[in-house]
Amino acid sequence: MPTAMAPAETNRRIAPARRAPLQIAPAAASNASGPRKIGRMSTEAAARSVPSARSTLARFDADICSCSHMRVIALLTDFGTRDGYVGAMKGVLAVRAPHACIVDITHDVPAGDVQHAAWVLKTVWSHFPAGTVFLAVVDPGVGSARPAIALGAEDRFAVGPDNGIFTFVADSARAVSLAIPIDASPVFHGRDVFAPVAASLAGGVSLEDIGAPAESPERLPLPRPERRGEVIEAHVIHIDRFGNCVSDVPAAMLGGRPVRVEAGAVRTTRLVRTYAEAREGELVALINSAGHLELATRSGAASERFGIRRGARLLVRLG
Amino acid sequence: MPTAMAPAETNRRIAPARRAPLQIAPAAASNASGPRKIGRMSTEAAARSVPSARSTLARFDADICSCSHMRVIALLTDFGTRDGYVGAMKGVLAVRAPHACIVDITHDVPAGDVQHAAWVLKTVWSHFPAGTVFLAVVDPGVGSARPAIALGAEDRFAVGPDNGIFTFVADSARAVSLAIPIDASPVFHGRDVFAPVAASLAGGVSLEDIGAPAESPERLPLPRPERRGEVIEAHVIHIDRFGNCVSDVPAAMLGGRPVRVEAGAVRTTRLVRTYAEAREGELVALINSAGHLELATRSGAASERFGIRRGARLLVRLG
Amino acid sequence: MPTAMAPAETNRRIAPARRAPLQIAPAAASNASGPRKIGRMSTEAAARSVPSARSTLARFDADICSCSHMRVIALLTDFGTRDGYVGAMKGVLAVRAPHACIVDITHDVPAGDVQHAAWVLKTVWSHFPAGTVFLAVVDPGVGSARPAIALGAEDRFAVGPDNGIFTFVADSARAVSLAIPIDASPVFHGRDVFAPVAASLAGGVSLEDIGAPAESPERLPLPRPERRGEVIEAHVIHIDRFGNCVSDVPAAMLGGRPVRVEAGAVRTTRLVRTYAEAREGELVALINSAGHLELATRSGAASERFGIRRGARLLVRLG
Numbered sequence: 012m013p014t015a016m017a018p019a020e021t022n023r024r025i026a027p028a029r030r031a032p033l034q035i036a037p038a039a040a041s042n043a044s045g046p047r048k049i050g051r052m053s054t055e056a057a058a059r060s061v062p063s064a065r066s067t068l069a070r071f072d073a074d075i076c077s078c079s080h081m082r083v084i085a086l087l088t089d090f091g092t093r094d095g096y097v098g099a100m101k102g103v104l105a106v107r108a109p110h111a112c113i114v115d116i117t118h119d120v121p122a123g124d125v126q127h128a129a130w131v132l133k134t135v136w137s138h139f140p141a142g143t144v145f146l147a148v149v150d151p152g153v154g155s156a157r158p159a160i161a162l163g164a165e166d167r168f169a170v171g172p173d174n175g176i177f178t179f180v181a182d183s184a185r186a187v188s189l190a191i192p193i194d195a196s197p198v199f200h201g202r203d204v205f206a207p208v209a210a211s212l213a214g215g216v217s218l219e220d221i222g223a224p225a226e227s228p229e230r231l232p233l234p235r236p237e238r239r240g241e242v243i244e245a246h247v248i249h250i251d252r253f254g255n256c257v258s259d260v261p262a263a264m265l266g267g268r269p270v271r272v273e274a275g276a277v278r279t280t281r282l283v284r285t286y287a288e289a290r291e292g293e294l295v296a297l298i299n300s301a302g303h304l305e306l307a308t309r310s311g312a313a314s315e316r317f318g319i320r321r322g323a324r325l326l327v328r329l330g
Numbered sequence: 331m332p333t334a335m336a337p338a339e340t341n342r343r344i345a346p347a348r349r350a351p352l353q354i355a356p357a358a359a360s361n362a363s364g365p366r367k368i369g370r371m372s373t374e375a376a377a378r379s380v381p382s383a384r385s386t387l388a389r390f391d392a393d394i395c396s397c398s399h400m401r402v403i404a405l406l407t408d409f410g411t412r413d414g415y416v417g418a419m420k421g422v423l424a425v426r427a428p429h430a431c432i433v434d435i436t437h438d439v440p441a442g443d444v445q446h447a448a449w450v451l452k453t454v455w456s457h458f459p460a461g462t463v464f465l466a467v468v469d470p471g472v473g474s475a476r477p478a479i480a481l482g483a484e485d486r487f488a489v490g491p492d493n494g495i496f497t498f499v500a501d502s503a504r505a506v507s508l509a510i511p512i513d514a515s516p517v518f519h520g521r522d523v524f525a526p527v528a529a530s531l532a533g534g535v536s537l538e539d540i541g542a543p544a545e546s547p548e549r550l551p552l553p554r555p556e557r558r559g560e561v562i563e564a565h566v567i568h569i570d571r572f573g574n575c576v577s578d579v580p581a582a583m584l585g586g587r588p589v590r591v592e593a594g595a596v597r598t599t600r601l602v603r604t605y606a607e608a609r610e611g612e613l614v615a616l617i618n619s620a621g622h623l624e625l626a627t628r629s630g631a632a633s634e635r636f637g638i639r640r641g642a643r644l645l646v647r648l649g
Numbered sequence: 650m651p652t653a654m655a656p657a658e659t660n661r662r663i664a665p666a667r668r669a670p671l672q673i674a675p676a677a678a679s680n681a682s683g684p685r686k687i688g689r690m691s692t693e694a695a696a697r698s699v700p701s702a703r704s705t706l707a708r709f710d711a712d713i714c715s716c717s718h719m720r721v722i723a724l725l726t727d728f729g730t731r732d733g734y735v736g737a738m739k740g741v742l743a744v745r746a747p748h749a750c751i752v753d754i755t756h757d758v759p760a761g762d763v764q765h766a767a768w769v770l771k772t773v774w775s776h777f778p779a780g781t782v783f784l785a786v787v788d789p790g791v792g793s794a795r796p797a798i799a800l801g802a803e804d805r806f807a808v809g810p811d812n813g814i815f816t817f818v819a820d821s822a823r824a825v826s827l828a829i830p831i832d833a834s835p836v837f838h839g840r841d842v843f844a845p846v847a848a849s850l851a852g853g854v855s856l857e858d859i860g861a862p863a864e865s866p867e868r869l870p871l872p873r874p875e876r877r878g879e880v881i882e883a884h885v886i887h888i889d890r891f892g893n894c895v896s897d898v899p900a901a902m903l904g905g906r907p908v909r910v911e912a913g914a915v916r917t918t919r920l921v922r923t924y925a926e927a928r929e930g931e932l933v934a935l936i937n938s939a940g941h942l943e944l945a946t947r948s949g950a951a952s953e954r955f956g957i958r959r960g961a962r963l964l965v966r967l968g
Contacts, residue, residue, distance in 0.1 A: 083424050085417065091757075091890030092411075092730075093765075095772035098723065098754030099938070102776030105721050105752065109778065113752065114424065114432065116417030119410075122891055123948055127412075134414035138421030138521065140428065151948060154923030197922045199938030202776065252410030253441055284516045285473030300418070300518030310442055310470060402743050404736065411730075433743065433751065435736030438729075446731075453733030457740030457840065459747065571729030572760055603835045604792030619737070619837035629761055629789060 082213035083112045083143040087132055088201065089120035090148070096199070100146070100206045107210035111144075123151040125175050126231055126321075130249040130257070132169075133179035134301045141166035146201075146209040147176050154197030159189040159204050161212065161221050162228060168212045170205045175231035187222035236260045243327040245304070247274075247319060254312020256319045260304040260327060269330030272296045274306060277317045280330075292316070401532035402431045402462040406451055407520065408439035409467070415518070419465070419525045426529035430463075442470040444494050445550055445640075449568040449576070451488075452498035453620045460485035465520075465528040466495050473516030478508040480527050480540050481547060487531045489524045494550035506541035555579045562646040564623070566593070566638060573631020575638045579623040579646060588649030591615045593625060596636045599649075611635070720851035721750045721781040725770055726839065727758035728786070734837070738784070738844045745848035749782075761789040763813050764869055764959075768887040768895070770807075771817035772939045779804035784839075784847040785814050792835030797827040799846050799859050800866060806850045808843045813869035825860035874898045881965040883942070885912075885957060892950020894957045898942040898965060907968030910934045912944060915955045918968075930954070 084104055090096035097118050104113055116135055120128045128149040136145070150157075150172040158173040164184040169177060177184060195203035208221055236245040236259045243264060249257040256274070271280045279294040289295040289309035294317055299305040304327065307313050314320065403423055409415035416437050423432055435454055439447045447468040455464070469476075469491040477492040483503040488496060496503060514522035527540055555564040555578045562583060568576040575593070590599045598613040608614040608628035613636055618624040623646065626632050633639065722742055728734035735756050742751055754773055758766045766787040774783070788795075788810040796811040802822040807815060815822060833841035846859055874883040874897045881902060887895040894912070909918045917932040927933040927947035932955055937943040942965065945951050952958065 081428065085421070087417070092753075092755050093757045093759075093769075094887075094889045095754065095769040096889075096938075098725070098752070098769070098773035099776045101752050101754070102723070102773055102778070102781070105750065105781070106776070106778045109719065112424065112432075113750075114417070114420050115411075115434070115753070116414065116420070117411050119412045121412075131412075131414040131417070135417035135421055138418045138425070140421070140425045143421070143424070152923075152925045155925035196938040198924060198935065202938065249413075251413045251415075285471075286517060287471045287474035297517065300415075300515040300521065400747065404740070406736070431743065431751075433736070433739050434730075434753070435733065435739070436730050438731045440731075450731075450733040450736070454736035454740055457737045457744070459740070459744045462740070462743070568732075570732045570734075604790075605836060606790045606793035616836065619734075619834040619840065 081110055081112055082108070082215075083114055083140055084108060084209050084213050085114045085116050085135070085139055085143055085145050086118070087116040087120070087128060087135075087145060087147045088118045088149060089122050089124065089128065090118045090201070091122075092118050096201065099199075099202045100148075103202055103206040104146075104210055107207055108213045111210065111213040116145075120149050123149065125149050125151075126178075126233070127249065128176050129178045129231060132176065136167065136180055137165065139167060143167045144209045144212045145169040145171075146205055147171040148201035148205055149176055150174065150200060153200050158225065159191060159200060160186045160225055160228060161189060161208050161218060162186040163218050168209075168218070170209045170212065172200070172205075173225075173229050175229050177228040178230045178233070181228040181230055184228055185218065186225040186228050187218050188225040189222045233259070236264065238264065241329045243329070245325040245327050247306075247321050247323040247325065248303075250314045250319075250321050253307075254314040254316070255299065256306040256314050256323075257299060257301070258304045258306070258325055258327075260325075262298045262302050262304065265304065265327075265329065270296060270304075271328040271330060272304070272306060273326040273328070274317065274319050274323055277319070279306070286310075400429055400431055401427070401534075402433055402459055403427060403528050403532050404433045404435050404454070404458055404462055404464050405437070406435040406439070406447060406454075406464060406466045407437045407468060408441050408443065408447065409437045409520070410441075411437050415520065418518075418521045419467075422521055422525040423465075423529055426526055427532045430529065430532040435464075439468050442468065444468050444470075445497075445552070446568065447495050448497045448550060451495065455486065455499055456484065458486060462486045463528045463531045464488040464490075465524055466490040467520035467524055468495055469493065469519060472519050477544065478510065478519060478523050479505045479544055479547060480508060480531065480537060481505040482537050487528075487537070489528045489531065491519070492544075492548050494548050496547040497549045497552070500547040500549055503547055504537065505544040505547050506537050507544040508541045552578070555583065557583065560648045562648070564644040564646050566625075566640050566642040566644060567622075569633045569638075569640050572626075573633040573635070574618065575625040575633050575642075576618060576620070577623045577625070577644055577646075579644075581617045581621050581623065584623065584646075584648065589615060589623075590647040590649060591623070591625060592645040592647070593636065593638050593642055596638070598625070605629075719748055719750055720746070720853075721752055721778055722746060722847050722851050723752045723754050723773070723777055723781055723783050724756070725754040725758070725766060725773075725783060725785045726756045726787060727760050727762065727766065728756045728839070729760075730756050734839065737837075737840045738786075741840055741844040742784075742848055745845055746851045749848065749851040754783075758787050761787065763787050763789075764816075764871070765887065766814050767816045767869060770814065774805065774818055775803065777805060781805045782847045782850045783807040783809075784843055785809040786839040786843055787814055788812065788838060791838050796863065797829065797838060797842055798824045798863055798866060799827060799850065799856060800824040801856050806847075806856070808847045808850065810838070810843075811863075811867050813867050815866040816868045816871070819866040819868055822866055823856065824863040824866050825856050826863040827860045871897070874902065876902065879967045881967070883963040883965050885944075885959050885961040885963065886941075888952045888957075888959050891945075892952040892954070893937065894944040894952050894961070895937060895939070896942045896944070896963055896965075898963075900936045900940050900942065903942065903965075903967065908934060908942075909966040909968060910942070910944060911964040911966070912955065912957050912961055915957070917944070924948075 101113055132147055147169055148171050152174055160173045161170045162184040164180045189204060189208055191204055234246050236243055243260055245258045245260045247256045248259040270282055277294055279296055281295045283295045283297050286307055291309055294308055297305055308316055420432055451466055466488055467490050471493055479492045480489045481503040483499045508523060508527055510523055553565050555562055562579055564577045564579045566575045567578040589601055596613055598615055600614045602614045602616050605626055610628055613625060613627055616624055627635055739751055770785055785807055786809050790812060798811045799808045800822040802818045827842060827846055829842055872884050874881055881898055883896045883898045885894045886897040908920055915932055917934055919933045921933045921935050924945055929947055932946055935943055946954055
């Protein structure tokens with residue numbers, strides 16, 4: 012019998028705490044989305060005026076400002092970590108955006124797997140500060156006719172090839188096309204095209220000054236989950252490092268109802284809250300941290316154990 | 331015949347240098363353990379007063395201060411590097427602790443291997459600056475009844491599940507339990523519970539303001555090395571990336587004496603200083619960089635070559 | 650028939666842009682090579698003088714200066730990412746160089762593979778800012794007689810074992826030998842010798858104050874590409890993560906002429922600009938992002954598919 016989701020029980024197992032949970036102020040950087048002068052530039056300009064306590068204060072505030080709004084450049088590639096590709100790109104960023112904070116998301120996207128990268132980008136996007144520049148380079152067509160773009164969406168920026176890697180942020184994106192510098196290596200736009208542009212965006216240059224307006228970014232030709240009566244025809248969109256099988260069904264499509272999920276010959280009616288609720292060898296469903304329906308098992312890879320691959324068709328029957 | 335350890339020879343092979351070795355000043359951050367106001371906050375308060383050269387100076391010093399004591403948040407997980415889990419957590423940190431320095435220790439702890447993580451944490455703990463916040467998330471029981479905690483020990487902090495991951499720092503730890511925010515994903519406390527708390531600690535919030543006092547952290551039920559007469563019954567506690575087999579015997583237990591180490595059918599009486607002293611295919615013992623007795627071989631994995639697994643029982647006979 | 654290289658066509662497939670490409674200012678940090686006082690030190694000294702608007706300004710500029718010239722310490726090791734070795738080294742850097750920017754190049758050099766590390770270092774070196782300190786530790790002979798060195802070359806620094814890892818930057822290098830502190834672990838110079846020295850260099854200490862002048866760094870005994878008439882006898886010097894086979898032939902040796910490349914029984918006459926131009930299963934040659942001749946194929950590992958290993962002899966016939 013299908014198990015009902017129990018949102019009311021979500022916090023039943025709350026950790027004990029006799030004091031009120033800490034109130035955490037909203038992120039300081041969350042309003043730093045728009046391009047702005049960085050502190051050092053305006054300071055240099057100010058330094059040409061007569062020095063006084065007042066102007067010193069102004070400069071000081073400018074510096075504080077630039078620090079607190081220091082831009083993050085977040086890297087997402089399939090370069091792997093054996094070679095110098097990631098390092099060369101970071102070197103370029105360190106030269107051109109010395110004040111930016113360089114953050115590795117992943118360099119272990121399977122080689123050339125644009126869909127994998129697109130999904131990872133979706134799962135991290137909204138968790139980064141406004142103003143973040145995502146440098147996303149999975150680019151098997153590097154140097155060919157595929158356009159190079161930068162885009163802004165939901166107060167953040169992204170730079171990379173227009174090959175579908177921005178599928179999940181494309182709806183709200185404002186894109187510009189990038190010119191390829193004449194001395195760029197035709198096989199390493201990550202280093203010679205995208206990193207310099209990411210550095211410029213992190214330094215406050217506006218999208219309009221980066222390139223000419225472009226069409227909406229390309230989307231991968233993925234099937235969409237489709238509801239027919241009480242059945243959703245869905246798909247496995249990502250297999251994660253633990254072997255969990257992520258579907259393209261957001262929790263909202265389930266409306267809080269019990270489900271039965273079929274993946275080929277295997278099926279489950281157990282919709283649990285946590286991995287720990289699964290029994291050894293049992294396939295379960297849950298709502299994952301990206302808010303999507305997912306198939307999993309306890310301490311093991313559901314993908315391998317149950318032979319579920321990316322792209323597999325799922326039938327989700329609402330109970 | 332057992333080979334005697336030769337501490338007196340430790341620096342026999344010193345690299346040539348005609349000048350005195352550089353005197354390195356003690357770490358600037360080493361007294362930054364206690365919570366303190368970060369510069370930006372106090373600057374904002376100060377900015378409400380009348381601007382003058384003096385108050386500007388005060389603010390400036392506050393900023394210098396905040397920079398030099400910028401907190402490190404050091405990440406240790408089993409999230410792997412293929413997905414967005416690490417990135418999402420870093421995004422949360424970048425939003426909530428924009429001035430902290432985010433450092434990757436590892437994300438390649440084998441999935442769910444709490445003991446592996448506990449050992450890695452032990453080997454890095456004391457090398458980080460006072461005030462460092464370790465964000466340690468290997469959490470197969472995420473969302474279940476296992477408590478979520480933060481702790482302070484030896485001038486540093488740690489945040490994570492109370493499942494034994496803090497075994498090796500538990501003795502001196504002062505722990506508090508964490509409340510689980512009502513909107514936290516039950517399958518990703520790393521992002522929604524632990525990272526926000528790590529950011530708060532990095533920002534100077536005190537442990538008392540983070541949560542209610544908790545019991546001493548849970549310890550893994552590991553056997554301990556036991557000495558009976560001239561024999562120590564010991565255990566392999568960790569296999570490292572090179573296949574070196576780390577034991578639970580600290581060097582002090584050997585008292586500088588020659589040893590014979592037996593691991594099942596294989597044994598060695600060669601206690602060497604460096605890996606380079608081992609001959610091809612020879613099993614040797616040495617004191618590793620964590621100060622523990624270790625079995626190793628030259629340019630190869632002792633674990634694979636000699637079939638020594640984690641948990642294996644060792645007999646260490648003092649000569 | 651050999652295909653001619655077509656430099657004139659390099660930008661034929663330029664991405665569309667109706668505006669002029671962004672003019673990017675030269676890297677701010679590019680003149681930061683020489684050792685200099687870091688801002689905080691000089692600020693502390695200045696703070697002892699009478700506070701005034703003028704001196705406050707001076708201090709403020711000093712701080713701006715220290716920030717914009719903040720040194721990068723770039724890490725390149727074979728430590729892997731499962732253990733605490735990388736973390737311990739980063740902890741030491743965070744203590745001793747709290748203002749430096751720590752950047753991971755790679756920790757996944759195959760264990761003990763000095764040549765791999767040397768090539769990676771070559772491909773990243775010039776892309777990092779002047780003043781960068783490369784901490785390069787692939788050190789199977791750690792603790793043995795091999796010297797420990799630091800060097801300066803082309804406005805950057807490097808620290809590590811003198812075992813050939815600096816082969817490709819040795820020509821212009823000025824090296825000093827390092828003393829081994831008496832309490833250094835003989836099996837972890839990365840943490841106890843090289844990291845402290847890297848921190849000192851990042852803090853502005855000069856090479857002369859680090860150690861005594863040493864011989865030119867050791868070079869790996871690699872064959873060199875040799876031209877005899879219209880044939881270059883070359884070698885595969887590196888296999889990258891994608892299975893591309895990098896040769897030791899810089900583009901300049903080809904003089905822009907058509908080529909036929911033979912690797913054992915396989916050969917190609919197709920010299921292309923980009924990976925995307927290769928047909929499925931076809932071996933092609935191209936000039937890679939390090940400016941070297943490389944053998945590759947489309948969406949697959951040329952090394953595996955065509956059985957080309959590192960060290961393989963290549964014959965490059967100029968057309």
